[in-house]
Amino acid sequence: MFSSLSRRLALLAVMASLGLVGCLDSSETKIDDQGTSNSQFNWVLPAYVPRPVEPDFNPMTEDKFQLGRHLFYDERLSAGGNISCASCHHQDKAFADGRVVPIGTHGESHRRNAQALVNPAWFATLNWGNPVTDTLERQIEGPLFGDDPHEHGINDTNREAILADLLADPTYTALFSAAFPNESAEWNYNHIIFALASFTRGMVSYSSPYDTYLAENNIQAISVSARRGMDLFNSERLECFHCHGGYNFSNSVMDRSRNFPERNFHNTGLYNLAGSGNYPVGNTGIHDLTGDIRHMGQFRTPTLRNIALTAPYSHDGSHATLKEIIATYAAGGRHITSGVYVGDGRLNPNKDGFIAGFSLNAQEEKDLIAFLCSLTDEAFTTNPRLSNPWPDENGNPRPAPINPGVPKQCLQ
Ligand code: HEC
Ligand code: HEC
Missing domain, CATH: 1.10.760.10 (Cytochrome c-like domain)
Known part of the structure; x- marks a missing residue:
C-alpha cells in the first residue's frame, strides 16, 4: 500500500523535471471542519499559541495519543527488533539524540542529524528540508518504510510478520480497540501511523x-x-x-x-x-x-x-x-x-x-x-505523558523521567 520512499523520491524528481513541484506554496494540509471547540484532545496551551491543525482524516484523541506513545517506545516495530523511534529521539534531549548523525536498524548512518521533536504540530513542513512532508502522518512513513537509509527497515518481506508480532501482545489489542473504537479489529500500518502521528502531534513545549x-x-x-x-x-x-x-x-x-x-x-x-x-x-x-x-x-x-x-x-x-x-x-x-x-x-x-x-x-x-x-523547558523533558510507558526488564513501572539539569553550555 505504501510505496517506498526511494520510489516516491524518484517520482518527485520526475515531477520536478516536468515543473510540477515548482510551486511550494500549495498545501494538502486541511483544517478539520469540527471547529476548535470540538477537539477531543486536551490541548494545554498559553494564550499566545493558537491551536495546531488536526487533519480531518486523523483528529486527535487521548486514546490514539496513548497507543502512539507505546509504539514510539517499542523496538519490535523494526526489521532487526533493535530500533524504536525513541532510539533516535531521546526525551532528555528534547527528542534529539546527541549524535552528529543517527544509525538505523541495519547499522547504516543517516545523512542528516536526528531532529528534536519540539512542537512538530506547528510546522508547515516536517524534516530538515522537504516541501512534500506536510503532515506528521506523511513524515512518519519515512522512518518506518524508507530505505535510503533504512531506519526501522520495514518492507514488503517483513511487514506482515512485524505487525503480527505486535498484535499478539494483549496490551496492543486493548490499546488499538480503544484508539479506533468504530472499526473492525483488522489493524494495519495506517492505524500505526495515525497513532504515532497523534503522539508526536501532542509533543508540546511552551513552559520555558x-x-x-x-x-x-x-x-x-x-x-x-x-x-x-x-x-x-x-x-x-x-x-x-x-x-x-x-x-x-x-x-x-x-x-x-x-x-x-x-x-x-x-x-x-x-x-x-x-x-x-x-x-x-x-x-x-x-x-x-x-x-x-x-x-x-x-x-x-x-x-x-x-x-x-x-x-x-x-x-x-x-x-x-x-x-x-x-x-x-x-x-x-x-x-x-x-x-x-x-x-x-x-x-x-x-x-x-x-x-x-x-x-x-x-x-x-x-x-x-x-x-x-532561557528557551529550555524542563517540564517538557520530564513530562511523564511523553515518557516510556512500558514496564522495565523486571516488569516494574518505570520511574518518572529525570531532569537532565542545566546544559553545560548554559553554565557560563
Ligand atoms: C535567513 C533565515 C535565518 C536567519 C536570519 C537565522 N537563521 Fe538560524 N537557522 C535557519 C535555518 C534555515 C537553519 C537550518 C540550516 C541548516 O541546517 O543548514 C537554522 C539553524 C539554526 C540553529 C541550529 C538549529 C538546530 O536545531 O540544529 C541555531 C541555533 C540557529 N539557527 C540560531 C540562529 C541565530 C542565533 C540567529 C541570529 C544570529 C539565526 N539563527 C539567524 C534560518 C535562519
Ligand atoms: C535512525 C534514527 C531515527 C529513527 C529510528 C526515527 N527517526 Fe525521526 N528523525 C530522524 C532524522 C535523521 C530526522 C530528520 C530527517 C530528515 O530531515 O531527512 C527525523 C525527523 C523526524 C520528524 C520531523 C521533525 C520536524 O521537526 O520536522 C519527526 C516527526 C520524527 N522524526 C518522528 C519519528 C517517529 C514517530 C519515529 C518512529 C516511527 C522516528 N522518527 C524514528 C531520525 C530517526
Missing part, C-alpha cells in the same frame, strides 16, 4: 522560563543577561528573528489562526563546494527533491525551543555548540580553512540576504547564549 516571562509578563523570569540577549536576537543587527520568529521561533508555521501554511526554506551559507555554490551531494536541502539550482542549500528554519539540549546542530550535525553556530552567523556564513567542513560558505551565491554577518563582543555572545538557554 521565556514562556513564564511572556505568559505572566514577568520579566524577572529570565536573567538580565538573557533579556539583553533577547534584544540582540530581535535586532536588525543580528537578524535572527526574521527567520526564527513567532511563538515557535520558526517561519515555517501552520496553525488554526491561518488559512494557509507559511513555508520557508533558507540557505544560511554553510557550504560552497569548490566555489560552485553547491552543498554536499545528498544534503542539498529542498534542491534534493526539486532539482532546482535556486533551492540549493535551502533548509527549513528549525525552532530554537530547547536548543541548548539538542547539540550538535544543523542539518548535518556540523556545529558542535551554540558558540560555534553563532560564530558562523557572525561571519555571514561558515569559513573554514581545513578539516571536513573546509570551504567559504560566506560566498555561496544562494545565501539568504539576512545572513550578512555582524560582530559581537564577548559579553554580547554570552547574552545571546543566555537567551537561547
Whole structure:
C-alpha cells in the first residue's frame, strides 16, 4: 500500500523535471471542519499559541495519543527488533539524540542529524528540508518504510510478520480497540501511523522560563543577561528573528489562526563546494527533491525551543555548540580553512540576504547564549505523558523521567 520512499523520491524528481513541484506554496494540509471547540484532545496551551491543525482524516484523541506513545517506545516495530523511534529521539534531549548523525536498524548512518521533536504540530513542513512532508502522518512513513537509509527497515518481506508480532501482545489489542473504537479489529500500518502521528502531534513545549516571562509578563523570569540577549536576537543587527520568529521561533508555521501554511526554506551559507555554490551531494536541502539550482542549500528554519539540549546542530550535525553556530552567523556564513567542513560558505551565491554577518563582543555572545538557554523547558523533558510507558526488564513501572539539569553550555 505504501510505496517506498526511494520510489516516491524518484517520482518527485520526475515531477520536478516536468515543473510540477515548482510551486511550494500549495498545501494538502486541511483544517478539520469540527471547529476548535470540538477537539477531543486536551490541548494545554498559553494564550499566545493558537491551536495546531488536526487533519480531518486523523483528529486527535487521548486514546490514539496513548497507543502512539507505546509504539514510539517499542523496538519490535523494526526489521532487526533493535530500533524504536525513541532510539533516535531521546526525551532528555528534547527528542534529539546527541549524535552528529543517527544509525538505523541495519547499522547504516543517516545523512542528516536526528531532529528534536519540539512542537512538530506547528510546522508547515516536517524534516530538515522537504516541501512534500506536510503532515506528521506523511513524515512518519519515512522512518518506518524508507530505505535510503533504512531506519526501522520495514518492507514488503517483513511487514506482515512485524505487525503480527505486535498484535499478539494483549496490551496492543486493548490499546488499538480503544484508539479506533468504530472499526473492525483488522489493524494495519495506517492505524500505526495515525497513532504515532497523534503522539508526536501532542509533543508540546511552551513552559520555558521565556514562556513564564511572556505568559505572566514577568520579566524577572529570565536573567538580565538573557533579556539583553533577547534584544540582540530581535535586532536588525543580528537578524535572527526574521527567520526564527513567532511563538515557535520558526517561519515555517501552520496553525488554526491561518488559512494557509507559511513555508520557508533558507540557505544560511554553510557550504560552497569548490566555489560552485553547491552543498554536499545528498544534503542539498529542498534542491534534493526539486532539482532546482535556486533551492540549493535551502533548509527549513528549525525552532530554537530547547536548543541548548539538542547539540550538535544543523542539518548535518556540523556545529558542535551554540558558540560555534553563532560564530558562523557572525561571519555571514561558515569559513573554514581545513578539516571536513573546509570551504567559504560566506560566498555561496544562494545565501539568504539576512545572513550578512555582524560582530559581537564577548559579553554580547554570552547574552545571546543566555537567551537561547532561557528557551529550555524542563517540564517538557520530564513530562511523564511523553515518557516510556512500558514496564522495565523486571516488569516494574518505570520511574518518572529525570531532569537532565542545566546544559553545560548554559553554565557560563
Ligand atoms: C535512525 C534514527 C531515527 C529513527 C529510528 C526515527 N527517526 Fe525521526 N528523525 C530522524 C532524522 C535523521 C530526522 C530528520 C530527517 C530528515 O530531515 O531527512 C527525523 C525527523 C523526524 C520528524 C520531523 C521533525 C520536524 O521537526 O520536522 C519527526 C516527526 C520524527 N522524526 C518522528 C519519528 C517517529 C514517530 C519515529 C518512529 C516511527 C522516528 N522518527 C524514528 C531520525 C530517526
Ligand atoms: C535567513 C533565515 C535565518 C536567519 C536570519 C537565522 N537563521 Fe538560524 N537557522 C535557519 C535555518 C534555515 C537553519 C537550518 C540550516 C541548516 O541546517 O543548514 C537554522 C539553524 C539554526 C540553529 C541550529 C538549529 C538546530 O536545531 O540544529 C541555531 C541555533 C540557529 N539557527 C540560531 C540562529 C541565530 C542565533 C540567529 C541570529 C544570529 C539565526 N539563527 C539567524 C534560518 C535562519
